[in-house]
Amino acid sequence: MPLKNSATDYGAVSRFLHWSVFLLFVYQYLSANIMTRLARDQTLFGLTQGNYYDWHKSIGLVLLGLALARWLWRKATPLPDWAPTLSDAERTISHRNETRLYWCMFLLPISGYLFVMAGGFGIKLFGEVALANPIGKQAFLAKLAQVVHIVTAYAAIVFIAWHVGLGLKHHLFDRDGFLNRMLPFRRP
Numbered sequence: 001m002p003l004k005n006s007a008t009d010y011g012a013v014s015r016f017l018h019w020s021v022f023l024l025f026v027y028q029y030l031s032a033n034i035m036t037r038l039a040r041d042q043t044l045f046g047l048t049q050g051n052y053y054d055w056h057k058s059i060g061l062v063l064l065g066l067a068l069a070r071w072l073w074r075k076a077t078p079l080p081d082w083a084p085t086l087s088d089a090e091r092t093i094s095h096r097n098e099t100r101l102y103w104c105m106f107l108l109p110i111s112g113y114l115f116v117m118a119g120g121f122g123i124k125l126f127g128e129v130a131l132a133n134p135i136g137k138q139a140f141l142a143k144l145a146q147v148v149h150i151v152t153a154y155a156a157i158v159f160i161a162w163h164v165g166l167g168l169k170h171h172l173f174d175r176d177g178f179l180n181r182m183l184p185f186r187r188p
Helices: 012-037 049-076 088-118 139-174
Strands: none
Touching: 012 049, 012 139, 049 088, 088 139
């Protein structure tokens, strides 16, 4: 599989970045649900609430780096042509949805970072290295960032559901091979 996109398919780099971001978003969703429901003195799969928070914050920073790499790759590498089976309305909505997903990819980790730093919680990168806090404790900024983080997380779920739904509709119902353009390990 070529590294770059072709006129009809996504290349290996685009696929890697796409699926890495998706899988880490799934992890973030699950870990957020666990960490906010787990009592401080409880463990789940051998991890405490603090462990889940540390990993959630750390993966958020990894996601920010991947989102930046994905955006830069997107700007440097032409996309494949639109799938011929997409209607004009689906193309318009997909384009708008993609823009919203990119906003979410950046807003979620940035707002999360601002929330934990301004809230005085800090980040212990993968439970090992405490990152310096360049912001300092600021209650208003922490609350604002927390609200933005939560609202953006719910919005991301809606946008991801649309994205997945369109792909599954075309692949399973229209049977046009639409997903083969992006599925990992599939040859064009």
